[in-house]
Amino acid sequence: MARPGFIEPQLATLVDTVPEGKEWLHEVKFDGYRIECVVDGGTARLFTRKGNDWTARFPGVASAAAALRAGQAILDGEVVALLPDGRSSFQLLQERLGADPPGAMVYYVFDVLQADGTNLRPLPLEERKKRLLSIVGTRARRSGVIRYSDHTRGDSATVLSEACGLGLEGVVSKRGDAPYQSGRTRTWLKIKCLNRQEFVVVGFTEPKGGRIGIGALLLGVRNPRGKLRYAGRVGTGMSDAMLGALRARLETLLRTAPAVEAAPARSAAGVHWVEPRLVVEVAFTEWTRDGILRHPALVGMREDKSPREVRREDPMNVAGIVLTNADRVLYPEQGLTKHDLAAYYDAIAPLMLPHVGGRPLSLVRCPEGTAKACFFQKHWAKQLPEAVQTVDIREANGAKKPYTVVEDAAGLVSLVQHGVLEFHLWGASADNVEAPDRIVFDLDPAPEVPWKRVREGARALRQILEGLGLESWIKTTGGKGLHVVVPIARRSTWDDVSAFARALAYHMEAEQPARYLAKASKAARKGKVFVDWLRNTRGATWVAPWSTRARPNAPISVPIAWEELDGLKSGDQFRVSQLASLLSKRRKNPWEGMLESRQRLTRAMTAKLEE
DSSP: OOOOOOOOOEEEEEOSSOOOSTTEEEEEOOSSEEEEEEEETTEEEEEOTTOOBOGGGOHHHHHHHHTSSOSEEEEEEEEEOBOTTSOBOHHHHHHHHHSSSOOOOEEEEEEEEEETTEEOTTSOHHHHHHHHHHHHOGGGGTSSSEEEOOOBOOOHHHHHHHHHHTTOOEEEEEETTOOOOSEEEEEEEEEESSEEEEEEEEEEEOOOTTOOSOSOEEEEEEOTTSOEEEEEEEOSSOOHHHHHHHHHHHHTTEESSOSSBTOOOOOTTOEEEEOSOOEEEEEESEEOTTSOEESOEEEEEOTTSOGGGOBOOBTTEETTEEOSSTTOEEETTTTEEHHHHHHHHHHHHHHHHHHHTTSOEEEEEOTTOTTSOOEEESSOOSOOOTTOEEEEEEOTTSOEEEEEEOOSHHHHHHHHHTTEEEEEEOSSOTTOTTSOOEEEEEEEEOTTSOHHHHHHHHHHHHHHHHHTTOOOEEEEOSSSSEEEEEEOOTTOOHHHHHHHHHHHHHHHHHHOTTTEEOSOOSTTOTTSEEEEOGGGSTTOOEEOTTOBOSSTTOBBOOEEOGGGGGGOOOTTOOBGGGHHHHHHTOSSOTTTTTTTOOOOOOHHHHHHHTO
């Protein structure tokens, strides 16, 4: 049996209302450190959400976890310090961590990822919580170092008000029927009673009057481009001991210039800038229009958070992009909103960007959603969003036109904010659009062609490519057909690529003329699969992997493994709503190895197809 190890945790998305429906389980939002506990043969290790080993910081929790009646298990929960009234307090937790020995702490567990060698993540949350309760025991509902985080179902309108009335930080609502998915998802939602989030310390001021150490901490938060922007200052919520300790730490991080944009001018009292290394959590009433905190108070240090991941949290803010009309419904059949779509692209960005980032894009925009007018846009004519770039490309008429380019999740979400529902990409990168590195065949069936024939066409195409020494990958289009993708080294011209793709399509037609068609002729397509090779001409595009389509039910174009083809039922089988379930079932990336491929296209291959 393999030893259990750290698994990237699932994270909740911030929203402003508690979701409705019996499928949602509502839990207390704790005010502590998110900790994953790995139990193995009478020992226990504790990890932060970033995988740092903090076992030594919580010896009491580790000892209690090691004594659980579980040979092997991976638990997910939060370590807290409790006030006399039972509420968790982050400030108290920090005080107890600083004691020698550390003071008493409680580990509230709310999920189990693995037990006795069995991966439980694909199971629905309700099933996982039943397994969790059997591991920690029913007494853990009320007492002990390790406690079970119970949940409620009920009137969503009263869940948050009751939590806030008790002085809790907020509520975490989770889909009881959903699997466990690493990363930030929409099946876990967090709703806060107060505005609280992390900030990076970028400077401090000198103390005044009888105050010691520092006057206030200067704060920064990252904008959509990943740059730190000044967010104000906080001077309350710090004890004398903390003020002195902070001054000593910050003195070692001094720098001459601010590390933030929009930094204030030095005041008479003096401002000291520091390297952005420390992260603090701050409570506040609201943001001003200029992005400055109102009535901030320090909650505590966050040693479990990296300065690189600190971004402004806002229910209408995704990947650092503030959404307008976030509740606008873009896909009426599913009630999918702009915020839902932005959250999808934020979640899928790590898989999508390696194949989309840095490439010229054409876009399908539906500003009012799929129920209203949509249009195809090649060039960006209006003011460019901050997180989006362009590349000027010479057109056939000699004029240069700007094409959109994105590099990160903020870029994808910015385009969603502007009504983009489909991303179509070039088969070349923006740094050299004359050097194609992808060949794409679009297998597009006539309406009466059974799906089985489309799958057979993909296999036949793959076999021909393999005979030429070329490896291929496959994906759904989110529409009627399939895309077979061939990565190549950037040594061929568009004429070379186009000639090869054309030769292969006509070769398939010549071999089986009753099944395949290489000419874009509607009159001749009846009963056939069109092997569309025209995607491989300069300026032509194809729908990007993981892109949504502007079609009913929000289908997406999904990379699959060749082994998955037999079980595939259609080209639009996958939906935005199925993302968590789809990813949880996969053990590896189906397009593994594509980015590293350096296979070379030769003119001899084209000549062989034309024989």
